[in-house]
Amino acid sequence: MTALQAHDLWKYYGDFAALQKVGFEFAAGSCVALLGRNGAGKTTLLRILAGLSQASEGEVRILDGNPRQASVRSRIGIIGHGIGIYDDLSAEENLLTFARLYAVPNPAKAVDHWLERTDLARVRRGKAREFSRGMRQRLAIARAFIHSPNFLILDEPFTSLDDRAIALLQGLLKDALHQGATVVLSTHQLKEALELATHVLLLNRGKLAFSGVRTAEMLANPGWVYQHYGEAA
Amino acid sequence: MTYFNQVFAIAGKDLRSELRTKEALNASLSFAVVILLLFSFVVDPDSEMLEQMSGGLLWMVFAFSGVLILNRGFARELPNDCLDALIASPIPGSALFFGKAIANFALIAIIEAICFPVFGILYNLTWTAQLPVLVAVSALATWAMATLGTMFGALTVNMQLRELMLPMLIYPMLIPALMSAMQLTTLLVAGQAIDSEHIVWLRVLIAFDIIFTSLAAVLVETVLVG
Amino acid sequence: MRDKLIYGAGIFAALYFVRNLYVILLQLPDEAMQGAVYRIFFFHLPPYFTAVACFLGAAIASGLYLKTKNWKYDVFAVSATEVGLALAAINLVTGMIWGRQQWGIWWTWDARLTSALITWLIYLGYLMLREGIKDPSERAKNSAVLSIFAFFAVYFTYKANEWYRTQHPGPVLTIRTGKNTIDPAMQAMLFHNLGAFLLLAVVLVAVRMNLEDSQRAVESLRRRAHAIA
Numbered sequence: 001m002t003a004l005q006a007h008d009l010w011k012y013y014g015d016f017a018a019l020q021k022v023g024f025e026f027a028a029g030s031c032v033a034l035l036g037r038n039g040a041g042k043t044t045l046l047r048i049l050a051g052l053s054q055a056s057e058g059e060v061r062i063l064d065g066n067p068r069q070a071s072v073r074s075r076i077g078i079i080g081h082g083i084g085i086y087d088d089l090s091a092e093e094n095l096l097t098f099a100r101l102y103a104v105p106n107p108a109k110a111v112d113h114w115l116e117r118t119d120l121a122r123v124r125r126g127k128a129r130e131f132s133r134g135m136r137q138r139l140a141i142a143r144a145f146i147h148s149p150n151f152l153i154l155d156e157p158f159t160s161l162d163d164r165a166i167a168l169l170q171g172l173l174k175d176a177l178h179q180g181a182t183v184v185l186s187t188h189q190l191k192e193a194l195e196l197a198t199h200v201l202l203l204n205r206g207k208l209a210f211s212g213v214r215t216a217e218m219l220a221n222p223g224w225v226y227q228h229y230g231e232a233a
Numbered sequence: 234m235t236y237f238n239q240v241f242a243i244a245g246k247d248l249r250s251e252l253r254t255k256e257a258l259n260a261s262l263s264f265a266v267v268i269l270l271l272f273s274f275v276v277d278p279d280s281e282m283l284e285q286m287s288g289g290l291l292w293m294v295f296a297f298s299g300v301l302i303l304n305r306g307f308a309r310e311l312p313n314d315c316l317d318a319l320i321a322s323p324i325p326g327s328a329l330f331f332g333k334a335i336a337n338f339a340l341i342a343i344i345e346a347i348c349f350p351v352f353g354i355l356y357n358l359t360w361t362a363q364l365p366v367l368v369a370v371s372a373l374a375t376w377a378m379a380t381l382g383t384m385f386g387a388l389t390v391n392m393q394l395r396e397l398m399l400p401m402l403i404y405p406m407l408i409p410a411l412m413s414a415m416q417l418t419t420l421l422v423a424g425q426a427i428d429s430e431h432i433v434w435l436r437v438l439i440a441f442d443i444i445f446t447s448l449a450a451v452l453v454e455t456v457l458v459g
Numbered sequence: 460m461r462d463k464l465i466y467g468a469g470i471f472a473a474l475y476f477v478r479n480l481y482v483i484l485l486q487l488p489d490e491a492m493q494g495a496v497y498r499i500f501f502f503h504l505p506p507y508f509t510a511v512a513c514f515l516g517a518a519i520a521s522g523l524y525l526k527t528k529n530w531k532y533d534v535f536a537v538s539a540t541e542v543g544l545a546l547a548a549i550n551l552v553t554g555m556i557w558g559r560q561q562w563g564i565w566w567t568w569d570a571r572l573t574s575a576l577i578t579w580l581i582y583l584g585y586l587m588l589r590e591g592i593k594d595p596s597e598r599a600k601n602s603a604v605l606s607i608f609a610f611f612a613v614y615f616t617y618k619a620n621e622w623y624r625t626q627h628p629g630p631v632l633t634i635r636t637g638k639n640t641i642d643p644a645m646q647a648m649l650f651h652n653l654g655a656f657l658l659l660a661v662v663l664v665a666v667r668m669n670l671e672d673s674q675r676a677v678e679s680l681r682r683r684a685h686a687i688a
Contacts, residue, residue, distance in 0.1 A: 014595035015679030050321045053459035056528075056596075068458065074323040082314020088250040100242035101322040103235045143318070384608070388601050392591045401587060402605070405580040406612040409619035416623075433622050441615060448611065452604045455525060459597060 002064070003028040003151065003182040004049075009058035011044050011206075018044045019055070020206045026199060028150075031177055033193040033214065034186040035225055036203035042186040043081070043155055045203065049184060050078050050153045063151055074102055077149030079157050083140035087129035091120050091139050094128060095146055102147035114142040118168060134162040141169055145176075152176060154185035158192045166192060190222035202229050239324045243332025248339060250309060257305045258340060265298035265348050269355060278356050287358065288419030292411050294348060296378065299341045300400045303382030306333055307390040316390065316457075326454025330383060334449075338379040345371055362424035370421065373438045374414035377445065381407055384449040387456045413438040465665045472658040479652050487644055496560045503553040505653040506546040507575060509660045511613070513543030514582065518610035521603035530675075533599035536606055538667035540585055542660050547579045570624035574617045581609045581616075595675070 004026045011019040019041050026032055036042050047053040048060060051067035065072040078084075085094050092111060099107035115121040118138040123131065128139060144152070152173070158166055173183055173196055187193040194200075194214060202210035202225050210229040218224045251257060272290055276283050310316035319329060353360045360367070385402045389395045413434035420431055427435060483498050517539040524532035554572050559565050566572070585605050592598040 012596070014682065015675070016682045047317075047459070050317075051458070052317055052320055070323040070325060073321060076321065078318070078321050080314050080317050082312075082317065084315050084318030085313055086246065086250060086315060087312060088253050089246065093246070093249065097242050097246045098318070098322065100238055101319070101324050103238070103323065385605075388588070388605060389591075391597070392588075394591055398584075398587060398591055402584045405577050405584065405616075406608065408577055409612075409615040412619050412623055437615070437619055437622070444611060444615075445608070448608060452525075452607070456601060456604055 001028045002026070003030065003062070004032070004184065005059075005061040006049075007059045009045070009048065009055050009060065011041075011048065011053070012056040018206050019048075022058075022203070022206075022208050024201060024208070024211050026182065028182050029177060029180050030199050031173070031183040031197045032185070032199045032201055033190075033197035034184060034201045034203065035190070036186075036209075037230070039205075040203040041206040042203055044206075046080075046153055046155050046184065046186055050076065050080075074147065075149055076151045076153060077144040077147065078153045078155075079140055079144045080155045083136055085128050085136065085139050085143060088127065090125050090127055091115060091131075091142075092124040094139060095142055098143050099146050104147050110146055114146050117145075117172075118142045119164075133160075134165055137161050137165045138168060141165065141172065145172060150176070150179070150181040152181060152183045152185070154183070156187055156189075157185055158187060158189040170196065194219050194222055200225055202226070204230065236325070236328055239328045240332045240335070243319075243324070243329060244335040244339075247306075247309065247333060247336035251305070251336070251340060257302045258343065261298040261301040261340075261344050262347060264301060265294050265344055266351060268294050268297065269348065269352055273355065283356055284358070284423050285419060287352075287356075287360075287422045288415040288417065291348065291352060291418055291422075292374065292415045295341065295345055295375070296404070296407065296411060298344055299375075299378050299382070300403065302340045302344070303337055303378070303386060303403070304396050304399055306337055306383055306386040308386070308395065311390065320457050326457060327450040329457070330387070330450055330453040333386075334376075334379045334383040334446075337383055338375055341375050341378060342372070345375065358422065359424070360422045363421040363426060366427065367418065367421040370414060370417045370435070370438070373435075373442055374410055376442050377410035377414075377438065378403075378407060380442065380446050380449055384445075384453060384456075387453055409437055410441045413441070461665075462669075465662060465669075468658060468665075469662045472655060472662055475651075475655040475658060479648065479655055482648060482651075487648060488642070496557065499553050499557045499560075501648055501652045503550060503557060504649065505656040506553070507550040507571075508653055509656040510543040510546035510550065510578075512657065513539040513546065513660055513664070514578075514610055514613060517543065518606050521606035524599060524603045530599070533603065534668050534671045534675075535664070536603065537589060538664045538671060540582055540606065541667055542663045544579065544582050544586070545663075546656070546660065547575060547582070550575055551579060568624075570617075570620040573624070574613075574620040577616045577620075578613045581612055585609060595678070 002025055004024070006025075007023050009019050009022040010017060022041075022045065034042050034045065044053070048055050049062060049067060051073055054068075060067055062072055063075055067073070067076070086097070089097070092115065095111040095114060096107055099110050104110045112121075115124050118141055120135060120138055120142065123135065128136060131139065144154075157169060161169065170192065177183060177196070183196070185193055185196075197214045200210065200212060200214050200218065201208065210225055221227075269290075276286060307316070310319060324332075349360060352358070381403050382399070385399055389398045389402070392398055416431060416434045417427060417438075420427060479501070483501055487498070489495050489497075517536045520532040520536040520539065523529070524536065551572070554575070555565050558567050558572075585602060588605055589598055589602050592601060
């Protein structure tokens with residue numbers, strides 16, 4: 001089943017084309033590593049996939065629906081540049097709020113489960129503001145997974161994560177992929193991402209420079225895609 | 234059912250957050266009490282003029298101090314990109330709007346609930362004769378403020394001069410609702426019921442609330458999704 | 460071709476105004492109670508109606524922009540609002556001058572002047588909002604929403620002020636002849652000047668739209684230059 005489809009996507013900011021005729025298709029269970037230099041349009045593309053912004057032209061279909069549809073959004077988990085947690089609320093309250101927004105069937109139980117899973121159960125009543133950076137990152141991961149999404153959109157998720165959080169995230173992503181979820185993640189941390197990835201997309205100044213299966217060669221030489229398809233330095 | 238759950242998840246989160254830090258509440262309340270105090274130098278507290286100006290004074294106080302609370306509305310979503318997390322969640326735009334408007338409404342209502350007795354004490358006025366109607370009128374006018382404040386908060390959330398733009402946009406448009414509230418409050422604080430001459434103001438308030446709430450509920454999602 | 464049409468319309472508007480001025484200053488009789496100064500009314504009321512027409516046009520264009528995301532509606536909305544704002548300012552200033560002549564005061568809180576002032580402030584807010592948002596798409600989208608709100612607000616403001624001032628009557632700016640009706644010649648003139656102002660507004664909006672298009676072209680060239688550099 002096709003989980004992700006984009007067709008002739010264009011995104012303009014005024015007259016500037018941040019995305020130019022981008023198209024791709026991925027089946028369920030794929031893990032897509034989105035690569036590109038800064039300013040290539042990765043965040044723009046991810047925001048469109050997440051329903052945060054609308055493409056100027058073209059069509060996107062996620063899980064066979066429009067990303068803005070509530071039924072589709074309730075199946076998507078996102079981690080953006082910002083961690084998306086409220087500093088004034090406790091870990092528990094943060095997760096409970098998002099569980100209610102995502103209409104999770106048994107919010108309290110889900111919150112308990114994810115606090116355990118991210119090793120934050122001890123500090124469930126602590127304010128997010130008081131947490132260490134690693135704890136905040138783990139809380140963000142819990143927030144993204146609390147509604148058991150089967151589509152994950154992650155914008156540079158490994159950037160500035162500590163080892164514990166990286167291991168946690170990789171574990172969660174592997175589990176999700178095993179269960180048939182689809183993952184799209186943009187990254188500069190090539191090694192961690194390519195370990196998980198089944199496919200690779202390279203964006204270059206808004207255009208799709210490469211779209212293909214992740215090969216063993218890429219895993220051995222993380223910079224392979226940039227070397228062969230990236231823009232001339 | 235889910236819709237209401239979502240609305241109150243947002244309202245609850247905002248209220249919990251604000252009541253915990255009380256930043257905006259304290260600023261707003263202090264500001265309100267100070268203006269009430271200053272006004273005693275504008276008008277002789279014993280004169281009859283005060284009764285005629287009571288509605289005007291009170292609603293000026295609420296409008297000015299209310300903006301301090303409204304400014305926080307969408308601004309509290311900016312740290313940590315929480316606004317993105319909200320927009321990406323399945324909550325409908327209108328539910329997000331209502332949740333925030335309800336929270337703003339409740340916070341401004343707290344300010345009013347404190348200011349009315351303070352006003353009565355400072356100016357030696359019994360204002361409770363028409364209490365139920367006064368509460369209803371205040372609720373309608375406060376909802377008008379909350380609606381416009383939440384909507385324009387969404388409009389200006391990404392602007393640099395947000396805290397300047399929000400009052401600039403709200404006040405002129407709010408004038409019909411403020412005018413109605415002032416007229417009715419002056420009447421009610423003096424202990425008189427709303428007569429046929431003044432019923433038109435109640436109609437203006439209700440029509441204002443219905444029209445602008447509908448407009449906001451429909452348009453807020455357009456504003457928030459880039 | 461379009462530019463020629465605009466020039467032609469502009470010249471026609473100018474001539475129309477000259478003709479109207481001639482009639483106003485030299486042919487119409489003095490008003491019963493106000494004497495000669497009432498003539499400013501012909502430059503007080505027509506600008507107001509024209510401004511409201513501009514704001515209505517802007518609100519409709521804004522709605523169409525939100526529906527179709529076609530840039531030309533956004534260009535029209537901002538141009539119409541700016542021209543409307545200028546005309547509303549003329550309305551306010553002529554009102555003040557007239558009031559000064561009539562009652563010796565620069566301002567009076569009559570229903571129309573008050574709601575005209577509030578309307579002017581509302582649309583000033585629109586321009587300030589546009590100034591404050593840099594990204595063109597977001598600017599167009601947000602100001603379109605504001606424009607729709609603004610027009611509803613203008614309606615409420617007008618009605619509310621009318622009711623308010625009927626309770627607190629004050630001096631009212633209008634013209635009457637001895638029998639408390641408007642002289643038909645004056646009424647005709649009112650419509651003529653309204654026509655002239657409407658034509659002027661059309662010309663100004665067209666010119667402003669050209670200006671906006673040029674500005675966008677420059678902005679996009681700048682952005683392209685930065686992207687290449």
